[in-house]
Every structure is written in C-alpha cells, then in structure tokens.
Amino acid sequence: MELVTTREELAKARAGLTGTVGVVMTMGALHEGHETLLRAAREQADHVLVTIFVNPLQFGPNEDFDRYPRTLAADLEVCRRAGADVVFAPSREEIYPGGEPRVRVDPGSLGAELEGQSRPGFFHGVLTVVLKLFQLTRPDLAFFGEKDYQQLTLIRRMVRDLGVPVQVLGVPTVREPDGLALSSRNRYLSEPERAAALSLSGALRAGAEAAEQGRDAGVVLSAAHQAFGAGTPGAQLDYLVLTDPDLEPGPVDGPARLLIAAWVGSTRLIDNMPIRLAPRS
Numbered sequence: 327m328e329l330v331t332t333r334e335e336l337a338k339a340r341a342g343l344t345g346t347v348g349v350v351m352t353m354g355a356l357h358e359g360h361e362t363l364l365r366a367a368r369e370q371a372d373h374v375l376v377t378i379f380v381n382p383l384q385f386g387p388n389e390d391f392d393r394y395p396r397t398l399a400a401d402l403e404v405c406r407r408a409g410a411d412v413v414f415a416p417s418r419e420e421i422y423p424g425g426e427p428r429v430r431v432d433p434g435s436l437g438a439e440l441e442g443q444s445r446p447g448f449f450h451g452v453l454t455v456v457l458k459l460f461q462l463t464r465p466d467l468a469f470f471g472e473k474d475y476q477q478l479t480l481i482r483r484m485v486r487d488l489g490v491p492v493q494v495l496g497v498p499t500v501r502e503p504d505g506l507a508l509s510s511r512n513r514y515l516s517e518p519e520r521a522a523a524l525s526l527s528g529a530l531r532a533g534a535e536a537a538e539q540g541r542d543a544g545v546v547l548s549a550a551h552q553a554f555g556a557g558t559p560g561a562q563l564d565y566l567v568l569t570d571p572d573l574e575p576g577p578v579d580g581p582a583r584l585l586i587a588a589w590v591g592s593t594r595l596i597d598n599m600p601i602r603l604a605p606r607s
C-alpha cells in the first residue's frame with residue numbers, strides 16, 4: 327500500500343493502477359463503517375484508492391473542524407488491513423492551493439434542507455471537495471455510506487447533472503449491536519450521552535416496525551416521535567422526517583426513507599432507515 331500526500335504523487339500512483347479503480351472518500355478516524363466501504367470497493371474494483379481529508383469547506387464557523395479526530399497512523403492500518411492500494415492524505419494547501427475556492431458546486435434546493443438547514447454551506451463544501459477528489463483520483467466506482475443519506479443523494483445528483491464519469495454505489499449503514507450507527511463523532515460521546523444517542527436508532531426502528539404492521543405515513547412518523555421521546559433523556563431532536571427515497575418533495579407512498587438528526591450534548595448525530603409503506607388504497 328502506498329501513502330501519497332501531494333497531487334503529483336497521487337497522479338503517479340494513479341497512473342500505475344491498471345484496471346478499474348474504486349474510491350472511498352473519508353475524513354479519517356476510520357471505523358467498521360469505513361472498513362465495510364473499503365471491503366465493498368475491494369470486491370468490486372481491481373484497485374482501491376482511499377482519500378483521507380478533513381475538508382474545512384464543509385464545516386461551519388462554530389462546528390468541530392478543530393477538534394475533529396485525526397488518527398492517521400491507525401487509519402493507515404485499517405486501510406492496509408482492508409487491502410487498499412493507495413491512500414491519498416493531502417494537506418489543506420494541497421487541496422485548496424489558492425485558499426478557499428470562490429467557485430463552489432451548488433447543491434440546489436435540497437442542499438438547503440435537512441442537514442443543509444442546520445449546516446448552511448455544508449453541501450456546497452461537500453460537493454466541491456467530492457468533485458475535486460473525483461478529478462484527482464479519476465475512479466470508475468465510488469462508494470459512499472447510506473449513513474449520510476442526503477449526502478449520498480446529492481452526490482448521485484451531482485454526478486448525473488454534471489455528467490461526472492463515475493458509478494456511485496451506496497453501502498448500507500453499519501451499526502453497533504444495540505443499533506447505534508457507527509460514526510467518527512461517536513468518539514465525542516460520554517457514557518450517558520452514548521445511552522441517549524440510542525434514541526435516534528430507536529425512533530427509526532419504531533417507525534420501521536409501524537410500517538411493517540401496515541400503518542400509514544402519519545402513524546409511522548408519530549410512532550418514531552414517541553419512541554424518540556421515550557428514549558434515555560439527553561437527546562434534542564433537530565428533525566425527524568419521512569420522505570421519498572430520492573428526497574424529492576411530495577406525498578410518500580411505498581418505498582420511503584425515515585431520517586433523523588439530533589444533538590446529544592454538543593455532538594450532532596444523524597441516522598436514517600429505509601421504510602416500506604403499504605400502498606394507499
């Protein structure tokens with residue numbers, strides 16, 4: 327496995343990869359969720375390229391950019407174990423040599439909703455760096471987690487709308503045995519906060535169960551709200567919504583997605599689950 331930190335080194339390493347290349351983009355602090363993405367890439371592409379970059383552009387002024395966990399040595403071990411060929415871990419200057427870019431990718435109206443409402447500019451930052459990393463790594467396949475479902479949806483839209491020559495593949499969310507979605511930010515949680523964080527997956531599970539019992543969208547959503555309220559105290563709801571699986575506006579029917587975001591202490595967590603509503607008669 328080769329570690330490269332400059333665009334020039336990356337270009338050389340990329341030129342040496344013959345066959346198909348799968349990319350896994352990360353902000354480091356790798357966990358079993360990332361490893362699952364790496365394994366999916368290993369299985370479906372001839373070569374695996376991992377990027378590790380904590381992208382300042384997607385953090386708001388009062389967010390956790392400075393304290394975001396940076397664990398490069400351990401991350402490289404995970405990448406090696408998962409069979410990555412190349413790891414690109416650039417500095418901020420390497421990605422943004424002229425300072426922060428003035429031209430950014432516009433995520434459209436969905437970029438201002440849900441995550442975008444609480445994190446203004448977040449998706450401009452995400453899509454801009456993802457597009458840049460696509461250009462630098464030139465992958466055939468790109469793997470993103472469903473845990474960040476709105477991000478995955480917007481990356482698919484960008485690829486389609488801007489004609490980026492890459493196939494985007496979504497990987498289902500990896501969870502702890504008790505249901506908590508793995509996330510690098512789980513490291514911030516104290517023990518009582520970790521218990522309160524279970525309210526997110528608990529709410530989604532309650533919604534999914536109501537849907538399995540044939541309940542309509544309104545009942546599914548209120549079951550999820552009730553379960554959230556009944557969880558260990560300490561989680562503050564940001565949003566809990568039931569939407570179309572492509573996050574398109576309009577009535578929901580059949581396949582749908584339940585999405586949640588909540589604050590647990592000073593940590594903001596997100597989660598989501600696929601839901602199948604009985605067709606309305």
Ligand SMILES: Nc1ncnc2c1ncn2[C@@H]1O[C@H](COP(=O)(O)OP(=O)(O)OP(=O)(O)O)[C@@H](O)[C@H]1O
Binds near residue numbers: 471
């Ligand atoms: N539990 C998970 N299951 C599947 N994929 C995941 C999971 N957690 C993260 N990913 C995916 O890994 C990729 C890199 O994500 P990132 O490095 O931001 O990790 P993260 O755990 O989501 O971090 P954060 O806590 O900052 O949200 C993204 O495509 C993300 O969706």
Ligand SMILES: CC(C)(CO)[C@@H](O)C(=O)[O-]
Binds near residue numbers: 456474477
């Ligand atoms: C896609 C990504 C690597 C862009 O910085 C980031 O948003 C993430 O880790 O999900």
Ligand code: BAL
Binds near residue numbers: 384474477
């Ligand atoms: N996991 C998505 C990146 C972020 O929350 O900043």
